[in-house]
Structure formats: structure tokens, C-alpha cells
Amino acid sequence: MRFEELICYPKFSKEEFEKRYAELKSLGIEELVEGGKTIILGYKILGKGTTSIVIKAIYKGKIAALKIRRTDSNRESMYEEAKILEMLKDKKIAPELFTYSKNFIVMEYLEGKNIEEFIVNANASECSKIIKKLLEHCILLDKLGIDHGDLSNASDHVIVYDDEVRIIDFESASLNRKPQNFTSIISYLFLSKKTFSNKLLEVYKLSTKEVLEIAREYKKGNLEPIMLLFRRLENYSC
Ligand SMILES: Nc1ncnc2c1ncn2[C@@H]1O[C@H](COP(=O)(O)OP(=O)(O)OP(=O)(O)O)[C@@H](O)[C@H]1O
Ligand SMILES: [Mg+2]
Structure with missing residues (x-):
């Protein structure tokens, strides 16, 4: 159940999970990877904010940072943030944007x-x-x-x-x-x-x-x- 709950954090519903799971598959996310200083649901993640949580994940065979819109977020989607990351592509100011969808942003994982x-x-x-x-x-x-x-x-x-x-x-x-x-x-x-x-x-x-x-x-x-x-x-x- 943990994977399901993590991608539908903090309020799980089967309907929302099915939508989000299909989204993740079409983005090319292969699996989540435990790691980081924040713990939710007994699982170590990179961070937790008021609108999202960030988890390490495998994208196209490599480690990436997956930003997940919280189910209780006051943001309709991740599109605004993705638009800015898109503008900053190749500028080496922000993590490189790999791909995104309504509920997720997949970006370069920065270890520092x-x-x-x-x-x-x-x-x-x-x-x-x-x-x-x-x-x-x-x-x-x-x-x-x-x-x-x-x-x-x-x-x-x-x-x-x-x-x-x-x-x-x-x-x-x-x-x-x-x-x-x-x-x-x-x-x-x-x-x-x-x-x-x-x-x-x-x-x-x-x-x-x-x-x-x-x-x-x-x-x-x-x-x-x-x-x-x-x-x-x-x-x-x-
Ligand atoms: N690309 C990344 N690589 C490595 N760690 C990251 C990356 N993006 C975020 N993190 C880690 O996750 C934490 C939370 O990320 P971020 O501040 O983007 O989201 P949030 O605070 O959870 O969400 P929001 O502010 O949108 O509600 C950061 O403080 C950082 O430690
Ligand atoms: Mg934040």
C-alpha cells in the first residue's frame, strides 16, 4: 500500500490513484527510491512542503527527483512550476526538467x-x-x-x-x-x-x-x- 499512499499523499483514494498511476507510467517513471531526510508514512523522502512532496525515483534507468502534487494542494496542477523550469532549461540555474504532467514534475536529482x-x-x-x-x-x-x-x-x-x-x-x-x-x-x-x-x-x-x-x-x-x-x-x- 505504501507506493499507492505516497503518490496520493496525504489522502488516498482508489480513483485518484488510478489516474496518477497511469500518469506516472506514461511519463516513464519506473520506481520510487527511498532516501532523504524527511520521513512520511515510515518512508524516507527528499522533502515535504505544503503543496508537494519530493521523492527519489528511477526515470529512464537513472535517478531523478519526482515532485508530486499533494492531494490537498491549493494548486490545480504542476504546470506553472514546470513552465518556469522549461524556461530555465540548459541555463544551469535550476534542476534540469526531464518531463512533467498535471500531478508530477520529473527533474534532475541534485545531491548536495x-x-x-x-x-x-x-x-x-x-x-x-x-x-x-x-x-x-x-x-x-x-x-x-x-x-x-x-x-x-x-x-x-x-x-x-x-x-x-x-x-x-x-x-x-x-x-x-x-x-x-x-x-x-x-x-x-x-x-x-x-x-x-x-x-x-x-x-x-x-x-x-x-x-x-x-x-x-x-x-x-x-x-x-x-x-x-x-x-x-x-x-x-x-
Ligand atoms: N531536484 C532535486 N534534487 C534533490 N533534492 C531535491 C530536488 N528538489 C527538491 N529537493 C529536496 O526536496 C525538498 C522539497 O522540495 P521543494 O522545496 O521543491 O518542494 P516542497 O517544499 O515539498 O513543495 P512546495 O514548496 O511546492 O509545497 C527540498 O528542500 C530539497 O531538499
Ligand atoms: Mg517548498
Whole structure:
């Protein structure tokens, strides 16, 4: 029963299960794989939110992340989130979208650390590379007109692995709001007043005032302070 309950979480019904099972088969999902830090129904999964759950799965013979719309979700479908992931294909900002349907998104599985854990444990050189890439991702999202919507608390939404960083969970994203990705991430990274953000201010010898100035100038379209910040990241990377 567990597989049936997982794909129809939290409220199982035979009718819904049959629809969802057919959907999964037509997408090419072969099986679910246990793993992750969250436990539901006694089964380890990658994560649980208010509108979806995310489980490892086998897609075309390889591990993928399967995002499943909860049966009690206030979203009609996964189409909006899939549309954004489609726009971001090949841009190396988000997990690669493999396929999707009304109730599921199948995407690249990213095995890594969340950004907060990464910063606390990384040296200046590793931090510089990742932070520069993350800021560039956010500038590009702003240019594309995509507002992620949940980056002011990015701990659950940014995954770091090897030399790469990806933004996940575009469930709250919108193409109709003024994008605030860069200003949200910069205040999250440097002004959160937590161990990781204090470490960054210290390593890069930045003051709160300077960070606010960078954000203010960015809003006016002046990218010069960001270039200076990038140079500072490079200088403190060895
Ligand atoms: N592509 C992925 N690769 C690896 N882990 C992932 C991936 N996508 C999501 N996860 C893990 O699952 C967790 C939940 O994912 P996500 O934030 O997208 O969905 P959610 O919060 O369950 O749903 P929602 O916010 O849409 O209600 C993440 O915090 C992350 O740990
Ligand atoms: Mg979420």
C-alpha cells in the first residue's frame, strides 16, 4: 500500500490513484527510491512542503527527483512550476526538467548541501566561486522576468554540489511580479544575522551599509557596485 499512499499523499483514494498511476507510467517513471531526510508514512523522502512532496525515483534507468502534487494542494496542477523550469532549461540555474504532467514534475536529482551548511563549512575560495555563481543566477532570473518568490529565506531553496549551485522550488515563482531575486538573495546572504551571514561579512570585510548600497544601486540599474563586489570575492578567494 505504501507506493499507492505516497503518490496520493496525504489522502488516498482508489480513483485518484488510478489516474496518477497511469500518469506516472506514461511519463516513464519506473520506481520510487527511498532516501532523504524527511520521513512520511515510515518512508524516507527528499522533502515535504505544503503543496508537494519530493521523492527519489528511477526515470529512464537513472535517478531523478519526482515532485508530486499533494492531494490537498491549493494548486490545480504542476504546470506553472514546470513552465518556469522549461524556461530555465540548459541555463544551469535550476534542476534540469526531464518531463512533467498535471500531478508530477520529473527533474534532475541534485545531491548536495543547502547553502547555509555549505557556507559554514567552506573556505573563502570555495565560498567565492559559489556566491558569485549564485548572484549571477539571480541577476539572470531578474533579466528573464522570473521572480522566484522565496529567496529571502534561501536555506531550503539553494543546493550546492561540487563547484555548482542550483536554485530549486519554483512553486511560488511568477512571471507577473517585479523580480526581486538579486535583492532578496543579497540580503539573505549578508544580512540574515546568522552564523553564515556574519561569516561572509567578516571574510569579505563588508559592512551592512555597503551591502544595502549594492542593493540600492542595483535597483537603479547601476551594476558598478556588483562588479566591485565580484572583484572583492575574487581577491579573497586565495
Ligand atoms: N531536484 C532535486 N534534487 C534533490 N533534492 C531535491 C530536488 N528538489 C527538491 N529537493 C529536496 O526536496 C525538498 C522539497 O522540495 P521543494 O522545496 O521543491 O518542494 P516542497 O517544499 O515539498 O513543495 P512546495 O514548496 O511546492 O509545497 C527540498 O528542500 C530539497 O531538499
Ligand atoms: Mg517548498
